[in-house]
Amino acid sequence: MSKIPVMIDADPGIDDAIAIIMLAAAENVDIKAITTTHGNVGLEGTTKNALALKDFLGIDCIVAKGADRPMIVPLKNASEIHGANGLAGYELPAPASVPSEEKAWDVMYTLAKEAQGEMTLVVLGPMTNTAIAILKYPDFKNYIKRIYMMGGSRGHGNHSQNAEFNIWGDPHACQVVLKSGIPITMADLDFTFSNAITGAEMKELYSYGKKLKPMLDAFVAHDTKRCMRQAEATGTVADFDSYKIVICDSSASAALLLDGDCLETEDYYVVCETQSSENEGQTVFDYKGHLKGEANVQLCMKIDREKYLGLIRDAVAHFE
Numbered sequence: 001m002s003k004i005p006v007m008i009d010a011d012p013g014i015d016d017a018i019a020i021i022m023l024a025a026a027e028n029v030d031i032k033a034i035t036t037t038h039g040n041v042g043l044e045g046t047t048k049n050a051l052a053l054k055d056f057l058g059i060d061c062i063v064a065k066g067a068d069r070p071m072i073v074p075l076k077n078a079s080e081i082h083g084a085n086g087l088a089g090y091e092l093p094a095p096a097s098v099p100s101e102e103k104a105w106d107v108m109y110t111l112a113k114e115a116q117g118e119m120t121l122v123v124l125g126p127m128t129n130t131a132i133a134i135l136k137y138p139d140f141k142n143y144i145k146r147i148y149m150m151g152g153s154r155g156h157g158n159h160s161q162n163a164e165f166n167i168w169g170d171p172h173a174c175q176v177v178l179k180s181g182i183p184i185t186m187a188d189l190d191f192t193f194s195n196a197i198t199g200a201e202m203k204e205l206y207s208y209g210k211k212l213k214p215m216l217d218a219f220v221a222h223d224t225k226r227c228m229r230q231a232e233a234t235g236t237v238a239d240f241d242s243y244k245i246v247i248c249d250s251s252a253s254a255a256l257l258l259d260g261d262c263l264e265t266e267d268y269y270v271v272c273e274t275q276s277s278e279n280e281g282q283t284v285f286d287y288k289g290h291l292k293g294e295a296n297v298q299l300c301m302k303i304d305r306e307k308y309l310g311l312i313r314d315a316v317a318h319f320e
């Protein structure tokens with residue numbers, strides 16, 4: 001089977017880890033690089049986690065460090081969601097691998113050029129590295145076959161009223177990528193929420209984990225605590241089995257792996273708000289053509305749920 005070359009730009013991150021596991025387990029994917037960015041936690045943390053995942057999963061790829069801050073807006077993080085170390089406090093074995101001496105955007109360009117236009121880029125965090133690659137290398141866009149991104153929101157945001165965290169984390173970078181002309185498949189927040197699973201489903205899926213079991217158990221424990229905190233805050237009874245959990249980044253990996261007849265998308269012209277303090281990072285979908293822009297995004301609308309859950313189940317079972 002011919003493999004598709006893939007680079008992953010991420011801020012691991014609990015859901016980044018699941019997304020990376022799905023791609024590492026896929027027999028038709030050849031991960032060429034994992035590049036790291038600021039995001040869920042700081043760059044040193046996301047890079048440590050990427051190196052640890054690379055070694056633990058046995059991924060033969062380059063790990064390269066990228067931006068430690070956004071292009072213009074202040075640095076943010078989501079450690080309240082992912083834990084201080086980015087992986088729900090779980091410590092993978094210390095990695096033997098070290099990051100490349102080269103910066104993420106330089107590695108992205110070199111590998112994309114080597115793949116001669118066949119490279120797929122999966123972006124799971126703020127898009128700073130991708131934007132820098134686009135700005136530094138004018139021909140970079142010619143070598144990226146498609147970007148699968150987790151980011152944006154056609155509705156409300158999660159880390160601000162109207163902005164989803166990855167885009168809120170660097171709205172200017174998102175705008176650079178949206179204007180680049182690179183084909184984009186967007187797994188926005190609404191799409192990821194449509195793929196939410198219950199605590200019972202999570203426990204079933206993760207029960208197939210072997211080598212990954214200790215980390216997956218830590219992730220379940222982490223979400224169980226979140227469920228209990230939410231119940232306490234709302235004065236309700238904690239019921240983890242029916243608690244809704246969104247593994248956001250896994251939807252981007254699933255979009256890549258199931259693209260075609262298992263994934264429904266709609267084409268839209270999308271821009272990112274970079275001027276307004278209240279709406280900074282909002283992705284604006286031009287539903288009625290008022291902005292008169294040519295469609296630049298395939299927005300994920302629906303995925304075959306059984307196939308999506310099967311990808312996660314098979315991926316966690318793959319590593320022994």
Ligand code: RIB
Nearest residue numbers: 013015124164165166248
């Ligand atoms: O809004 C969800 C996104 O923000 C995911 O990529 C998650 O890892 C966080 O970075």
